[in-house]
Amino acid sequence: MFNFSFHNPTRIIFGREQMTQLSNLVKPFQKVLLIYGGGSIKNNGVYQQVTAALTESSFIEFSGVEPNPSFETLMRAADIVRREKIDFILAVGGGSVIDGAKFVAAAALFNGDAWDILAKGAKITEAVPLGCVLTLPATGTESNGNSVVTRYETQEKLAFSSPLVYPQFAILDPTVTYSLPPKQAANGVVDAFVHVMEQYLTYPVNAPVQDRFAEGLLLTLIEEGPKVIADPENYEVRANVMWAATMALNGLIGQGVPQDWATHMIGHEITALYGLDHAQTLAIVLPALMQQQRQQKRAKLLQYGQRVWQLQHQDEERLIDEAISHTRHFFERMGVPTRLTDYGLNAEVVDKLVEKLVQHKMVKLGEHGDITPEVSRSILQQAL
Amino acid sequence: MFNFSFHNPTRIIFGREQMTQLSNLVKPFQKVLLIYGGGSIKNNGVYQQVTAALTESSFIEFSGVEPNPSFETLMRAADIVRREKIDFILAVGGGSVIDGAKFVAAAALFNGDAWDILAKGAKITEAVPLGCVLTLPATGTESNGNSVVTRYETQEKLAFSSPLVYPQFAILDPTVTYSLPPKQAANGVVDAFVHVMEQYLTYPVNAPVQDRFAEGLLLTLIEEGPKVIADPENYEVRANVMWAATMALNGLIGQGVPQDWATHMIGHEITALYGLDHAQTLAIVLPALMQQQRQQKRAKLLQYGQRVWQLQHQDEERLIDEAISHTRHFFERMGVPTRLTDYGLNAEVVDKLVEKLVQHKMVKLGEHGDITPEVSRSILQQAL
Numbered sequence: 144m145f146n147f148s149f150h151n152p153t154r155i156i157f158g159r160e161q162m163t164q165l166s167n168l169v170k171p172f173q174k175v176l177l178i179y180g181g182g183s184i185k186n187n188g189v190y191q192q193v194t195a196a197l198t199e200s201s202f203i204e205f206s207g208v209e210p211n212p213s214f215e216t217l218m219r220a221a222d223i224v225r226r227e228k229i230d231f232i233l234a235v236g237g238g239s240v241i242d243g244a245k246f247v248a249a250a251a252l253f254n255g256d257a258w259d260i261l262a263k264g265a266k267i268t269e270a271v272p273l274g275c276v277l278t279l280p281a282t283g284t285e286s287n288g289n290s291v292v293t294r295y296e297t298q299e300k301l302a303f304s305s306p307l308v309y310p311q312f313a314i315l316d317p318t319v320t321y322s323l324p325p326k327q328a329a330n331g332v333v334d335a336f337v338h339v340m341e342q343y344l345t346y347p348v349n350a351p352v353q354d355r356f357a358e359g360l361l362l363t364l365i366e367e368g369p370k371v372i373a374d375p376e377n378y379e380v381r382a383n384v385m386w387a388a389t390m391a392l393n394g395l396i397g398q399g400v401p402q403d404w405a406t407h408m409i410g411h412e413i414t415a416l417y418g419l420d421h422a423q424t425l426a427i428v429l430p431a432l433m434q435q436q437r438q439q440k441r442a443k444l445l446q447y448g449q450r451v452w453q454l455q456h457q458d459e460e461r462l463i464d465e466a467i468s469h470t471r472h473f474f475e476r477m478g479v480p481t482r483l484t485d486y487g488l489n490a491e492v493v494d495k496l497v498e499k500l501v502q503h504k505m506v507k508l509g510e511h512g513d514i515t516p517e518v519s520r521s522i523l524q525q526a527l
Numbered sequence: 528m529f530n531f532s533f534h535n536p537t538r539i540i541f542g543r544e545q546m547t548q549l550s551n552l553v554k555p556f557q558k559v560l561l562i563y564g565g566g567s568i569k570n571n572g573v574y575q576q577v578t579a580a581l582t583e584s585s586f587i588e589f590s591g592v593e594p595n596p597s598f599e600t601l602m603r604a605a606d607i608v609r610r611e612k613i614d615f616i617l618a619v620g621g622g623s624v625i626d627g628a629k630f631v632a633a634a635a636l637f638n639g640d641a642w643d644i645l646a647k648g649a650k651i652t653e654a655v656p657l658g659c660v661l662t663l664p665a666t667g668t669e670s671n672g673n674s675v676v677t678r679y680e681t682q683e684k685l686a687f688s689s690p691l692v693y694p695q696f697a698i699l700d701p702t703v704t705y706s707l708p709p710k711q712a713a714n715g716v717v718d719a720f721v722h723v724m725e726q727y728l729t730y731p732v733n734a735p736v737q738d739r740f741a742e743g744l745l746l747t748l749i750e751e752g753p754k755v756i757a758d759p760e761n762y763e764v765r766a767n768v769m770w771a772a773t774m775a776l777n778g779l780i781g782q783g784v785p786q787d788w789a790t791h792m793i794g795h796e797i798t799a800l801y802g803l804d805h806a807q808t809l810a811i812v813l814p815a816l817m818q819q820q821r822q823q824k825r826a827k828l829l830q831y832g833q834r835v836w837q838l839q840h841q842d843e844e845r846l847i848d849e850a851i852s853h854t855r856h857f858f859e860r861m862g863v864p865t866r867l868t869d870y871g872l873n874a875e876v877v878d879k880l881v882e883k884l885v886q887h888k889m890v891k892l893g894e895h896g897d898i899t900p901e902v903s904r905s906i907l908q909q910a911l
Contacts, residue, residue: 144542144763144766144770145542147541147542148539148540148548150536150539152534155531155534156532157528157533157782158528158529158530158531159530161530164532349767351746351750351751351767352744352747352767352774354743355739355740355743355744355746355747359736359738359740360736360739362735366735382528383528383733383736386528386783398541399541399766399770
């Protein structure tokens with residue numbers, strides 16, 4: 144196990160009717176920016192619950208944060224934060240809204256061009272405190288310091304991280320996810336699954352707690368994920384998926400172990416250039432990457448096949464083949480196709496995507512730093 | 528899954544040579560109370576490392592916190608905190624020292640008789656901030672708000688909990704555990720194992736993440752525990768046990784699920800009256816309690832036998848019998864006997880222990896509140 148330092152200050156408030164706690168949580172603040180996306184929270188009752196809980200607070204609304212939140216939109220929100228002397232940001236929505244709120248929290252107090260936070264890794268020294276009400280279990284952003292933002296102008300999708308943008312609290316009420324469109328719910332399951340894999344499917348460092356926690360999350364998502372589609376108002380299923388998705392990327396399972404994240408980095412380029420959903424890109428890249436990196440990830444692929452898919456073949460190559468194909472079939476069972484061509488993208492996209500990776504200095508990806516642009520090209524070709 | 532609210536603010540700093548971070552961690556404070564137990568930290572080099580890191584801080588030492596820390600000793604420390612205007616407490620040691628430091632942190636600022644915090648559950652509204660350097664993985668106290676204190680005068684061992692006494696940080700360097708006496712190391716493994724069981728072996732509430740995390744910790748302790756004795760300077764083994772013990776009682780695996788804690792409550796009385804080590808009492812009570820509560824815990828006992836001990840019998844009674852006997856043998860393999868008579872205690876202690884349980888209002892224990900004094904008596908009789 145590697146050395147690590149772990150601190151996750153987010154308070155998780157989980158369960159039915161937990162929105163009622165919002166009033167007390169925001170009470171210490173003078174002026175709240177309520178930030179959300181499109182109208183879905185108005186249709187599913189969440190907007191009404193949130194605003195009812197805020198009646199004793201002074202708040203301003205900012206709506207219109209896009210899926211893959213845009214730098215341009217978020218900078219408008221940051222201006223409002225400054226102008227209106229906002230001292231707390233409440234994000235209500237899925238990963239895009241919460242990621243967006245984190246960037247707003249940092250950009251509003253940043254001295255200089257806020258684009259540098261994303262493009263140059265400029266360090267932030269302060270941020271407006273924020274909290275969130277999660278409506279779509281997927282990214283884990285409700286309980287971590289990560290944010291991904293897209294600049295539409297230049298089609299760039301970039302990330303930043305800071306301990307200053309952990310939400311102070313995250314309200315997770317599984318019932319608010321009942322009305323999610325099946326495609327979004329399925330994408331969330333795939334996203335959470337791949338988050339676990341990026342922290343698990345590397346090489347062994349004798350970290351059995353982390354491995355078993357990761358395997359426990361993968362098994363939970365495999366068992367519960369398809370039920371989300373089949374039985375959307377099953378509270379227990381929604382609760383288990385929601386908790387698994389938070390635990391998948393709140394930092395815990397990644398402590399003291401190598402991490403990969405190449406699937407995400409390659410996937411971000413697909414979203415930026417061709418607009419595919421984040422989870423779709425992960426479902427495309429991961430199986431191809433597992434195949435391409437099967438030697439480097441050999442020991443963990445065998446462990447994954449045995450413990451997660453209960454495969455028992457003597458023939459190790461066959462076991463790895465089946466572990467990969469089970470993964471692919473799981474994504475497809477969730478309704479998320481796993482080939483570039485399934486989305487109308489063909490061989491000519493490969494060069495363009497590799498070019499973008501080079502442009503963003505994504506030239507030594509993976510837990511060994513050995514996923515060079517040539518290896519990424521090969522992964523993308525296998526993903527056709 | 529039940530509703531829950533989870534917040535664990537402790538920063539975990541884990542690994543080799545992490546003591547060097549101590550200097551920065553205590554820098555914000557004016558005057559530190561360094562609190563520890565006997566001389567072991569002077570023999571294993573930890574005292575030297577800690578005081579070397581504190582050279583730029585003003586600190587006072589308080590030593591002599593007992594195993595099963597005494598109210599009497601801790602009140603002397605609380606007096607020093609008040610008198611010397613201590614603004615940070617640094618606990619260096621195992622569970623007893625850290626539990627003791629938490630009580631000192633609360634008692635020093637308590638208005639009234641501090642014994643009420645333990646005896647009457649008097650609520651504390653403030654506490655001196657504290658941090659810790661853990662030398663014995665066992666209780667999980669390095670990252671939770673719990674504390675157990677004994678009043679020697681009356682032989683009472685009582686607990687309190689408060690979010691105000693979570694350590695701000697916990698330094699976990701597995702190398703400092705190399706020199707632990709084998710008995711203490713073994714006790715720590717048993718203690719951590721039973722912490723997991725108290726949060727796991729109840730009844731199913733469809734919480735697969737929590738179940739699999741618990742099973743992952745149990746499996747890790749079963750695999751790594753005996754190696755601690757056989758190969759005491761194996762870093763990976765010490766690291767895995769240390770991380771498992773912290774995760775066992777930092778609150779995470781118990782969120783949203785029923786909990787038992789009867790084994791602990793009955794065990795505390797054995798320690799208070801007869802001075803047995805905490806872990807010894809757990810090793811005595813748990814197998815007897817599993818036997819006594821086998822109907823109430825049936826579904827979870829089967830799951831435990833299958834997933835943790837890989838038992839596959841068709842005959843469910845036999846499977847449960849073997850799950851219990853594997854548990855007992857695991858404790859014995861760790862060198863911790865599992866019968867009262869192994870410690871020279873015979874049938875006449877049973878009445879005295881039950882009387883103490885009644886006196887402390889421990890009359891509806893267990894996840895169903897159905898472990899009455901009569902059931903506790905039966906458990907103790909089976910533990911002879």
